[in-house]
Amino acid sequence: MRAFIRVCAVAGLVLAATGLGPAATAATQQPVPPPADGCTRGVDDYGAELPCEVDVTILTPVCDNDVPKLRYAVTPVGTDRTSVTIAFVNPGGDDVVYADQPLTGTVLWPGAVVGADGKGADWPGWRLEGGTWVEGDEFDWVRPSVEVTFQVNPGASAVVGYPPSSPVCLTGPERSDVLVAGPDAPGAGAAPVAERAEVLSATGSSAGPLALIASGLVLAGVGGVLAARRRRA
Numbered sequence: 322m323r324a325f326i327r328v329c330a331v332a333g334l335v336l337a338a339t340g341l342g343p344a345a346t347a348a349t350q351q352p353v354p355p356p357a358d359g360c361t362r363g364v365d366d367y368g369a370e371l372p373c374e375v376d377v378t379i380l381t382p383v384c385d386n387d388v389p390k391l392r393y394a395v396t397p398v399g400t401d402r403t404s405v406t407i408a409f410v411n412p413g414g415d416d417v418v419y420a421d422q423p424l425t426g427t428v429l430w431p432g433a434v435v436g437a438d439g440k441g442a443d444w445p446g447w448r449l450e451g452g453t454w455v456e457g458d459e460f461d462w463v464r465p466s467v468e469v470t471f472q473v474n475p476g477a478s479a480v481v482g483y484p485p486s487s488p489v490c491l492t493g494p495e496r497s498d499v500l501v502a503g504p505d506a507p508g509a510g511a512a513p514v515a516e517r518a519e520v521l522s523a524t525g526s527s528a529g530p531l532a533l534i535a536s537g538l539v540l541a542g543v544g545g546v547l548a549a550r551r552r553r554a
Contacts, residue, residue: 432460
């Protein structure tokens with residue numbers, strides 16, 4: 322009887338040492354922590370892990386009631402999150418961030434101000450001095466183009482162009498209010514806004530072309546749909 326007990330005890334030590342005993346069983350029953358990047362990856366029909374990425378399906382600069390805006394739509398893959406954080410990347414300072422935005426929507430272009438009447442009252446790259454608009458302000462970096470990131474976890478990014486003015490929608494001051502800046506002023510050398518206007522719409526709202534600089538991005542038509550570069554987690 323003593324010999325049998327000794328054999329069982331030795332067997333128990335062997336199982337514990339090899340990871341096959343009760344202690345190992347309890348360890349394997351612990352819940353697996355979620356991925357650090359927040360993605361809930363599934364598998365395809367062949368057992369391969371599905372990607373975790375963000376598709377930017379719409380990315381269009383628009384002019385709406387003399388207000389520059391960015392229209393977007395993103396589709397996350399591999400996560401059940403339903404909001405996106407959008408950042409206009411400032412290469413020389415703080416980014417302008419719109420947190421917890423819907424996956425489809427429109428955001429105000431940094432530096433743009435909407436007046437009490439709902440129309441544009443100030444625009445990036447312009448400042449009002451003594452009742453006269455001159456070029457150059459703290460938002461010069463958003464023109465003529467700016468990098469925009471979309472973070473759902475994971476994220477995607479692209480470079481988009483500032484929407485141009487048209488005869489029916491301005492993304493800068495009216496020509497009669499503009500004082501052409503001197504040669505040393507920020508943005509000097511560019512023609513006044515009205516002289517750069519493009520006829521894009523007759524409804525009071527216009528969509529501008531995308532200026533795509535990010536590697537691998539292709540533009541398909543003015544105000545077209547962007548297939549943004551995907552960043553895999």
